[in-house]
Amino acid sequence: MSVLEVEGLAKAYGGVQALGGVSFTVGAGELLALIGPNGAGKSTCFNIVDGQIRPDRGTVRLAGREVTGLPPRRMARLGVGRTFQIAAVFDSLTVLENVQAALIAARRQTFALWRPAATIAREEAQHLLEQTGMADHAGRPASELAYGDVKRLELAMAIASEPLLLLMDEPTAGMAPAERLALIELVKRLTRSRGLAVLFTEHSMDVVFGHADRVVVLAGGQIVASGDVDAIRADPQVRALYLGTGRAAGGRA
Template sequence: MTLLSIAHLSKSFDGVKAVDDVSFDLEAGQLLALIGPNGAGKSTCFNMINGQLKPTSGAIHFDGHDIAGLRPREIWRRGVGRTFQIAATFNSMTVLENVQMALLSHERRLFSPFGRVASWREQDALDLLDLVGMAGHARRSCAVLAYGDVKRVELAIALAHGPKLLLMDEPTAGMAPQERNALMALTARLAKEHMIGVLFTEHSMDVVFAHADRLIVLARGHLIAQGDAATIRNDARVREVYLGTGASFTPRGESA
């Protein structure tokens, strides 16, 4: 099922086209990597989908509705979650409280004057932490966690409102290789189990080729290639503008 459909998407800044006539689809349960060299238009494209930028032209259809130009919070409420390159958690709170805050936000109860919230939806928050392997750290402060664990907590927060689409901006930035692959393997498993579409940007090509179901490649605002890992690795234009020879990268299912 097509969950996200991008059609002829463009964005100009003072007459300069940062994204120029980009089109692609994302299926439910699929991991789609958006890659390209610096200045390719990845962040601009990503931020239009998330609502931080309004497209100059084109359509963004999510779950059957055009969301182009909606505010980020409106898009979030329609079922789009997001994680960021630099993990955003409340260090003064416990792991459990961070996820409870996300649940409270979804319920629009952040400013409710009625009752204590310390135990509100505690089991739901624990269940989310269990999904990402962090239930055993629920009572610890986020301030003392290793960075890889903070990224897992951020993923639980992003899942708190049951998103259909998850946008992940450089999800493994700052992580060690083993942590990177563990996080993306977890994300892939959750995406397929819960039929969540995942669009992610990533500079680590080992992560991209190991975990993405499909890839789209941008260069100077243009979409120059899309397909599975083998197709992208063997694309001469992609190798020229981004991957070098590509010889060191092995698509999923192939032996090195």
């Protein structure tokens, strides 16, 4: 059974059709890249999946359960994690405290006021930092981290809730080439070891073609191609719409 099933998603803003009947699935242990030129409908699709936007029609199912239109907080409780194009961490906290905060929120332990927060989920947080290569930075304030390390910290926080589905919006944006590849390799390892389903958008084609299991290409709110990376790389319509000219008709991001 697929972890995520998207069927017939459609969304219009006034007279602009942002999505026009988009369908795809993502399985456990799979990285699916959602790509396309600016205005293709990627952000609209993402925001529908995690509950920020209600579709005009269509359904979203998570592990077989229909979740269409549920708010982001509810989606998070049901097993949807997310990272953002601009990483969101708490600069005033240490790296370890950031992950502890994510674990406390995921476990709804915020009511445990009689326990010092620094003692809650400390070992689990340390383990997540080890998995993401951030253990050596545990005591550093997040404000002192290099950008690539901030992205790793955000990833550790996102998987703290043990999600079924991880949504990653431009995960390597603003990173140097070597950092980009290192981060997506880390994501792939975690995807395999944890059985995560990962849906990500990305403009870096070396990241997409080097690490995605399958690719869905949007243009003008429609799927114009889908398949493995070799098929997408060779598809003449994809090359014309996105990889070649970088232009496509209509739509909204």
